[in-house]
Structure formats: C-alpha cells, structure tokens
Amino acid sequence: MVLADLGRKLNAALSSLSRAPVVDEKVIDATLKEVCAALLESDVNVKLVASLRAKVKTKVKASLDVSEKVKDANRKNIVQKSLFDELVHLVDPGVEPYKPVKGKANVIMAVGLQGNGKTTTCTKLAVYYQKRGFKSCIVCADTFRAGAFDQTRQSATKAKVAYFGSYTETDPVAIAAQGVAKFKKERFDVIIVDTSGRHKQESELFQEMVQIGEAVKPNMTVLILDASIGQAAEAQSRAFKDSADFGAIIVTKMDGHAKGGGAISAVAATKTPIIFLGTGEHLTDLDRFSPQPFISKLLGLGDMQGLMEH
C-alpha cells in the first residue's frame, strides 16, 4: 500500500539527505519534493500533500534560521522527525475502532460508493468473525442493484454463513429492520448489514442510508472504499461521514496495483481508522490493518530505525 511504498521512497530520500554534506534549504526542498511526488502518484489528496509540505517546511525553517548554532546532523534529524510525524498523522487518526463482543448482538453496517466491494466484504467479514467463534450472519438491505440478493445468497452459501433478504420486498429499511430483529432473536453475535451503493450527489440515497441506520442502530458503520479512488475520495468520504458517521474504513482491491492514497486521504479527512484491507475476490482475502503495528513495521526499515528514539 501507499505507506509501504512510501517507506521505500522515504528511505531513499532520507539516505540521500544523510549523505548530503550540508543540509540547506535546497537539500530539504529536494527531499520534500521526492516524498510529495510519491504521495501524489499514490492518489493522496493534492491539498493534503501541499499542506504536509508546508508544515514540514515550517518546522524545519526555525532550525535553518539559526544556521550557525544547529549542526547539520541535528537538522537532518529535525527534517526526518517532522516528515515522519506528518506521515503518521495521515494514516493514524488515533481513534480506537469498535471491537465486537461475544455473547451480545454486534450490528455492523456497510456503506459506500457503487461497486467498491461492500457485498463481497460483508461475506469476508462474516467469515472472519465466524472463524473466531462469533456466530455471524448477513442481512441484504440492497433492494436496488439487479441481482443483489442472489449475490449475497450465493456467496453466503459458499461461506456457510446465515443470510437474510427478500426478492419481493422493495423497502431496504423494512428488510434491514426485519433481518436484524430476526437474527437478534436467534442470538447471533455479529450481524452484518449490506446496503446499496450510493454517492453524495443523490441526497435521496443518503437519506435512505440514514433511515437504515436508524432502523438497525449499528454498533459500527464501516465505509468500504476502493483502493483505486482518486481525488474524489475526500469529498465523498466526508459526505458519508456526515450522514452515516462511520467508525471504521475498509480499503478493498489492495491486491491490484493501486496504492490506496485516496483511502489515506479519506482517513485524514474523516479522522477514522482503517481496520481491514481487502486483498482479492475470494472469501478469505481480508487482512487486518491497524496503524500502530503498520507504522512500527515501516520504522523497521533501514534508516527509519533511528526515528524510534524520538
């Protein structure tokens, strides 16, 4: 993903920084340019990259002004540290996501743009929790997309997970409420509600999402986001946050070539953590993601080690 890739590029940039005999504005600019180019290629929001650059520059500027007193080595550290802090800031909002509890009904609702992988991810989540001893099930509250219930039915059957839906009911709010009530009565631990794809430009679709939310009262709403999304990521994810107040993000299609910078921008815009990465079309293609271990791993790379001490 974008950070793993960045880890490498950052390393390259920082090692040329550490080879530089003097650390002046030119050297710092070159380092920043390299890092920012990598971010932009990965679809991180353009404004976000510009502000990262500005913040790092402000932080290191002070050390440049007192050029006589601050040693080059020290200055390198300041550059590295502030760059690193800003990058961590991007991916780690410092918020703990909801953790399902056994022995009670944990309702999880999936929302997101069209075709981003909600239905597929719902089954993957059910499989994930089922494996860990949670009695899991799926409610198909997508009455819009052609073949939506067949998709859920077939994939849930393959995964040996209970499911609920209807071929005749056209009101997604009613189905969601019925399904969740039924599974609560049957004492399921994890109840996952799949919804139709939607986008901020259609307010009726957003209203419908709010109504489904009110009907099922999710413990956690998850935004499912495609790793290939570009500059629309910020506005769309903000709008979903305002209406659905999701508490976690799952980035799908990370098995492709995409770096997921759009998803990182969504994290930054909504202060919401990524909890899983989707890594394929099969039922078990789901990797846990938490920012802290990820960043530590990133730190383990070569020159990054030194930064741990700060």
Added chain:
Amino acid sequence: LGSLFARFTGSKVLTEEDLKPVLEAMKQHLMKKNVAKDISEKVCEGVGEGLVGKKIGGLQTISAAVRVALSNSITRILTPKTSTDLLLSIRTKLNSPLPSKQQRLPYSMTFVGVNGVGKSTNLSKVAFWLIQNGLRVLIAACDTFRSGAVEQLRVHVRNLSMLGVNGAADSKGRVELFERGYGKDAAAIAKEAITYAKDHDFDVVLIDTAGRMQDNEPLMRALAKLVAVNNPDKILFVGEALVGNEAVDQLTKFDRALRDFSAASGGAGKGRGIDGMLVTKWDTVDDKVGAALSMTYVTGQPIIFVGTGQTYTDLRQLRVANVVQAILSD
C-alpha cells in the same frame, strides 16, 4: 490559478523561467481535477514547449495565452480520432453485401475492465439504447465467476423486455440472455452465444466479462483468449471517473495484455487491443473529470459513452467542450 497567470502580463518573449511557476501551478490544478500525475506533467510540458519563445504582447496577457494553449491541448487529446458512431458501424456491418450462402454474423462487442467499475450495468444501458434503435440484442453472460453475475443480467433482460419500443407495449423478443451458469470457460460461452445469435437473427451480441485486476496474469490471459477466439467487432474498456492514477496503469496493461496474450493464442482476433472507452460514474465526481483526460491520453482511443447514473437512460456521448470547461474551471 488566476493570480499566477496574471503575474506575467506585458509585452515580452516567453522564457522557460517565466513559464515554470505558471506551469507548476497548472500541473497542480490538473491533479486536483483528478488527472493522473504523469499525464498532468506531460500535458504541461507540452504546453510549455509550445509557448517558449512566443511573443506575448499588445492586448494579450500571459494568463490568456497559457489558458488558450492548455485548453487547445486538452481539446486535442479528448477529441476522438476515430468514429464514435456505434450505430453507424453496426449498420455498416449488418448491411454489407455477403457472398451467397454465407450466413450473416451479428455485430459483437465485449465489455472489459477491473472489478466493480460498472461493466454489466452499462452493458445493459447500451442494450437499452440499441433496442430503442430497433436492433435485436443478445446479452452473453460470460462472467461465470462473481456471485450473482448471471442473475444480475437476467434481471436487466427481464426489465428491458418489459420496456416499450416504438409504440409496442413491450420489447419482448428484442432482447434475450444467453447463459451457461457459473464456472465455465468464458471464451467458449461467447462463441456459442455468437453462433446462437447468428442462427436466431440477433443483430448485436453484448458480451459481459468478469472484472479483473490488470496485474492478474491468469485472468488477463483468459480475457485475451476470449478476444482471440471471438474477434469481437468492438472491445470496450469500462473505467470509472472515480479512478485516480490507476487509470494509466489499468489501460496500459489491459491493452498490452490483450495484444500480447491474444497474439500468442492465435485465432481471428489475435493482436487486438482496446478500441474505445466507456467512462462510468460520471455523476459521482462533480467537476473532477480528469480521469477522462488520463484515459484518452494513454490510449489515443475515443470515449464512446459516458455513464451518468444507475438507470437505463443514464448513458451519454462525451461532450468535449464541457469536459474541457470542467477541467479548466477553478
């Protein structure tokens, strides 16, 4: 953007130095509009090269000169170099004289692309449009992998059959689904479908395929086989307006994999690549329509359709002037 353009007014010969900050701002602007980084750089480079040494003076400001040059450049990239009149190419094929005894082949079109971009939905919109134009359409369900893929098309065919055409109460008989269930070889099903269409007087066969990642070699080989075996009249790449820098990689690799792998597997359609694009989810990006520019820059192929929503009538022709305006707007 405007303030930077305005900095260099007056009469002078433009130098690289003058242009550098302006072009940098322009590049940033294009990226904000969701043009891929690479493409933004190349477009700006081109604009810069065209302007260096030009004399700017009199009533013309640098601001205007750069804007015009950028607008021209984007317009040139987006303007189709081959015909986008699909109906014309269908009718041309259907009406061309045949040697006696030889049966007429239907016009066939394959929809390809990565996962979830809108291939099946927009295939159904194209079917609707063709039916409205009096053509008989067979839809071939060649996504034999994704759960519900066949049923999704079945629902669309049922819906399309119930819509009236030219005064008739419904369009029964004008559209049909050809399917062989799941887990089968897509290339073989497509072939059967084309034969079935030929025997049953269908004018057009629309071939739906499973979504796949451009780096997934086995799946790309399977797609190339479908193309090589069936040699469709048009290979349409479906991409979404939401896609960022990946637009470049997706198109480059789909085109290359189709050409390379289909050449290796022989058949009438060997060496074929992407013939055109369908850009979906146009309604979800406001004025950040830069993906259209990235896609046409990479392939040099035209955008045949734009998908603007989730109903059958949400299919448009690309309006180059409107796209240019959206990309340039602040």
